[in-house]
Structure formats: structure tokens, C-alpha cells
Amino acid sequence: xxxxxxxxxxxxxxxxxxxxxxxxxxxxxxxxxxxxxxxxxxxxxxxxxxxxxxxxxxxxxxxxxxxxxxxxxxxxxxxxxxxxxxxxxxxxxxxxxxxxxxxxxxxxxxxxxxxxxxxxxxxxxxxxxxxxxxxxxxxxxxxxxxxxxxxxxxxxxxxxxxxxxxxxxxxxxxxxxxxxxxxxxxxxxxxxxxxxxxxxxxxxxxxxxxxxxxxxxxxxxxxxxxxxxxxxxxxxxxxxxxxxxxxxxxxxxxxxxxxxxxxxxxxxxxxxxxxxxxxxxxxxxxxxxxxxxxxxxxxxxxxxxxxxxxxxxxxxxxxxxxxxxxxxxxxxxxxxxxxxxxxxxxxxxxxxxxxxxxxxxxxxxxxxxxxxxxxxxxxxxxxxxxxxxxxxxxxxxxxxxxxxxxxxxxxxxxxxxxxxxxxxxxxxxxxxxxxxxxxxxxxxxxxxxxxxxxxxxxxxxxxxxxxxxxxxxxxxxxxxxxxxxxxxxxxxxxx
Numbered sequence: 001x002x003x004x005x006x007x008x009x010x011x012x013x014x015x016x017x018x019x020x021x022x023x024x025x026x027x028x029x030x031x032x033x034x035x036x037x038x039x040x041x042x043x044x045x046x047x048x049x050x051x052x053x054x055x056x057x058x059x060x061x062x063x064x065x066x067x068x069x070x071x072x073x074x075x076x077x078x079x080x081x082x083x084x085x086x087x088x089x090x091x092x093x094x095x096x097x098x099x100x101x102x103x104x105x106x107x108x109x110x111x112x113x114x115x116x117x118x119x120x121x122x123x124x125x126x127x128x129x130x131x132x133x134x135x136x137x138x139x140x141x142x143x144x145x146x147x148x149x150x151x152x153x154x155x156x157x158x159x160x161x162x163x164x165x166x167x168x169x170x171x172x173x174x175x176x177x178x179x180x181x182x183x184x185x186x187x188x189x190x191x192x193x194x195x196x197x198x199x200x201x202x203x204x205x206x207x208x209x210x211x212x213x214x215x216x217x218x219x220x221x222x223x224x225x226x227x228x229x230x231x232x233x234x235x236x237x238x239x240x241x242x243x244x245x246x247x248x249x250x251x252x253x254x255x256x257x258x259x260x261x262x263x264x265x266x267x268x269x270x271x272x273x274x275x276x277x278x279x280x281x282x283x284x285x286x287x288x289x290x291x292x293x294x295x296x297x298x299x300x301x302x303x304x305x306x307x308x309x310x311x312x313x314x315x316x317x318x319x320x321x322x323x324x325x326x327x328x329x330x331x332x333x334x335x336x337x338x339x340x341x342x343x344x345x346x347x348x349x350x351x352x353x354x355x356x357x358x359x360x361x362x363x364x365x366x367x368x369x370x371x372x373x374x375x376x377x378x379x380x381x382x383x384x385x386x387x388x389x390x391x392x393x394x395x396x397x398x399x400x401x402x403x404x405x406x407x408x409x410x411x412x413x414x415x416x417x418x419x420x421x422x423x424x425x426x427x428x429x430x431x432x433x434x435x436x437x438x439x440x441x442x443x444x445x446x447x448x449x450x451x452x453x454x455x456x457x458x459x460x461x462x463x464x465x466x467x468x469x470x471x472x473x474x475x476x477x478x479x480x481x482x483x484x485x486x487x488x489x490x491x492x493x494x495x
Contacts, residue, residue, distance in 0.1 A: 013030060027360050029259060049385065051359060062388065067108040068116075117203055118148065127161075164190070167189070168182065175223075205245065208245075216328065236279055237276045253312040261361060287374070369390050415446050
């Protein structure tokens with residue numbers, strides 16, 4: 001048994017890491033905090049990888065062929081981390097036509113895709129009939145496509161703006177003014193109607209960080225943490241699977257990240273205890289991308305100045321019970337610089353958090369690698385730090401790329417990355433059922449059909465209007481587009 005309890009100043013509680021890895025013990029939030037600060041990146045990776053091997057085996061790692069379709073960028077929220085949103089009449093605002101949507105799905109089907117990720121901004125004028133017609137049309141035209149659509153903030157706004165008989169309509173951004181029982185009842189009716197029209201599952205967009213003192217600074221006008229979690233709990237009760245997310249590396253403290261994951265774990269426990277037919281099937285975390293965003297203009301924390309990061313200081317005070325996180329004035333008075341400096345997260349911080357998530361989220365099936373934000377080779381390395389899934393080929397990405405980060409991969413390169421990490425690539429569906437497994441030496445494997453990787457290039461992602469984006473992604477969009485060897489990794493990870 002490997003028991004971590006070397007010094008009381010390091011570990012508030014002894015941690016039997018062998019029992020955690022074996023699935024026989026559960027980390028507390030304090031133990032997760034202690035591991036974050038005191039365990040080496042190497043050890044975290046080894047332990048997380050062992051958990052992944054226990055759940056998923058040692059051989060296969062998965063991916064999905066889907067397309068991210070942002071049907072509108074019109075949004076009433078004012079998230080400070082977003083470069084994608086537009087006001088209703090603002091230059092560059094759009095809502096896709098049915099013809100544009102059909103074109104995108106036909107392109108997905110042409111490469112063997114199975115799923116669309118259908119998300120948009122919180123449009124103040126679209127009513128429930130628009131969404132029902134949209135879903136029925138897509139299911140009629142493309143019956144084989146799984147529709148993974150409408151994140152919790154969209155559902156929260158649906159409750160606010162949809163005119164439904166027997167329910168009040170408070171208006172954009174006013175969902176919180178409804179009585180809780182009325183809110184729940186209206187949400188259920190909306191979700192049941194959209195499910196009947198063709199909605200299959202719900203993505204975990206808009207999670208960010210749940211703690212109130214962070215959320216009210218970065219997600220102005222967006223779903224509260226309770227609303228977000230209640231939407232997913234309702235989806236689980238109706239038999240829909242969902243994903244969960246976290247965007248970190250901005251103004252939050254480390255405790256905020258751990259408490260965010262704890263809320264997911266607690267709600268998953270509730271869904272399991274209630275015998276709900278749906279549940280969270282995956283967790284994906286990624287660092288904040290700052291370019292072109294209001295939050296990105298906030299100055300960086302100076303780690304060399306000797307002062308603790310303000311986000312940590314505030315989070316620690318709240319954890320100790322000295323401040324109520326709901327009391328904005330008290331939070332501002334206690335730590336005036338909280339929210340006024342950002343602490344960006346790089347590759348090692350990303351891998352540390354991903355490994356910790358695999359150890360902490362013991363009731364989650366899959367942890368996804370975020371190569372879209374971190375780049376293909378860090379995404380590949382993440383398979384050794386708790387990730388079991390490489391996500392999507394990502395034919396199209398509009399939100400992260402609007403913030404200055406654009407990576408693109410096709411199926412051969414994604415399979416190549418998985419195989420290069422020592423695993424057998426396998427295509428999955430939304431419920432993580434294996435559709436195709438590409439054993440070593442399998443002539444049908446997309447990556448093994450490529451004879452010359454130096455000439456294998458992906459010229460562009462697609463934009464929301466269906467046209468190619470002005471991005472050239474050399475060699476499968478590697479970290480260095482000048483390199484000709486897709487196995488070459490010019491990456492330094494420091495602990």
C-alpha cells in the first residue's frame with residue numbers, strides 16, 4: 001500500500017492512493033487539494049493512468065467523428081471570456097439557414113460522421129417552435145445523425161423567453177425570477193418537447209467554474225451553477241446522457257476548480273441514487289484562451305512578486321468559512337484584487353488538472369483530452385494522464401478559434417496520435433459504444449493508409465457559414481507547422 005501522509009503541513013488527511021486507484025476509496029476535496037499542491041506531475045500521471053486502465057483497459061483509446069455546429073452567435077449573455085458572441089443587430093451576427101445546416105451535415109456524413117454538436121448563443125427571439133421544427137427537419141433528413149445539442153445556459157434562457165401556455169415568460173436573462181417549482185416544471189416541458197422532436201443528448205457547455213464569486217465575474221447574464229446542474233439533472237431523469245466541462249486558468253483559485261468537480265460528482269451520485277436512466281458520461285477540461293476576449297485584457301498575475309494569487313486567497317477564505325461567497329461586497333472587501341488578475345494555465349498545469357480529475361471523478365466513465373485548445377501533441381500526451389478519449393476530428397470550431405486558438409485534425413491523424421501514444425484507436429458513438437476498432441496492422445485503419453505524413457496536410461477548418469476558414473494546418477496541425485515528421489514532439493513539460 002502506498003499511503004501518502006509524509007508531513008501534516010503537506011497533507012491534512014492521509015491518502016491511501018492505492019485504494020483510490022483501485023476504486024475502493026474516494027478522494028475528499030481537501031485530499032484533492034493536497035495532491036494538487038504536493039504530488040509530482042509524474043506521480044499524478046501514473047496514478048491517473050492506472051485508473052484509466054482499470055476502467056477502460058490498457059489497449060483501446062477512442063475518438064468520435066462529429067461536427068460542432070454553432071447555429072447562431074447571437075447571445076444575451078456578456079461572458080468576459082468569450083470572443084464569439086454578437087448582439088442581435090451587430091455586424092457579424094448570424095443564424096444559420098436550414099440549407100446551411102444541411103450542407104454541414106452532408107459534409108460530415110461524407111467522412112463517415114455520426115453526430116453533430118448543435119450549440120448556439122442565447123438568442124432572445126427564437127421560440128420553441130423554431131427549435132422543434134429544426135430538430136424534426138434534421139432528424140427527417142438525416143435519421144442516422146445523433147443530435148447532441150443545446151447546452152444548459154441555452155435551456156435556462158429557453159425557460160426565460162419561450163411562450164408556453166400555463167407558464168409565465170419573464171424575458172431574456174430573467175429565468176431566475178421564477179419560483180423554483182415553476183422553473184422546474186417549465187424546464188421539464190421544454191426538455192420533453194425538444195426530446196420528442198429529436199434531441200438525443202446534451203453537451204456540457206457553459207460550465208466554466210461553478211463557484212459564485214468566480215461565475216458572477218466571468219459569466220454575466222448566464223446560468224447560475226444551480227441552474228446549470230439542475231438542467232443536467234432533469235436531462236438525466238429523462239434518459240439523456242450528458243457531458244461535463246470546466247474552463248480554468250483565469251481568475252479562479254485551485255479550490256474553486258476542485259469544488260467545481262465536487263459539484264459534478266455530487267450530482268452524479270444523486271442521479272445514480274435516483275436510478276435515473278441518464279448520467280454524465282464524460283468530463284472535459286481546458287485552459288482559458290485569452291485572445292480577443294475582455295477577460296484576456298486583464299493583466300497577468302506576477303508570480304515572482306511574492307504575493308499569493310488573489311483567486312487562491314479568496315477561495316481559501318471562503319473554504320475556511322470566513323466569507324460567504326454569495327456576499328459580493330464582503331468578497332470584494334476581503335480581496336480587492338480578486339478578478340483583476342489572471343493566472344493562465346500551460347501544458348503542465350493542464351495535465352496536472354486532467355490527472356487530478358481522473359482521480360477525483362470516480363463516478364465518471366470517461367475523461368476527454370482537449371487537443372483543440374492544447375494542440376495535438378499535448379492532447380496525445382494527455383492519454384497518459386488520465387484521458388481515455390481524444391474527442392472529435394473537429395471539422396469545425398468557432399468559439400475557441402474566435403479566441404485565437406485554431407487546431408484541426410482529420411481522422412487519419414487522430415488515429416495516428418492515439419497509436420503513437422501506444423494504443424489502438426477506436427471510433428465510438430455518443431454513449432461510448434465502440435463502432436470501429438483499428439488493430440495494429442489493420443489495412444482499413446485510416447492512419448495506416450497514409451504512406452507519406454510529410455504530404456498529409458489539412459488545409460482548413462470550416463466556418464459557421466460553411467466556407468473554409470483562413471487557417472493552414474500543416475502536418476495535421478502540429479505544434480510546429482514546419483515539421484515533416486508527425487511523431488516529432490517539440491514540447492517541454494516541467495513539474
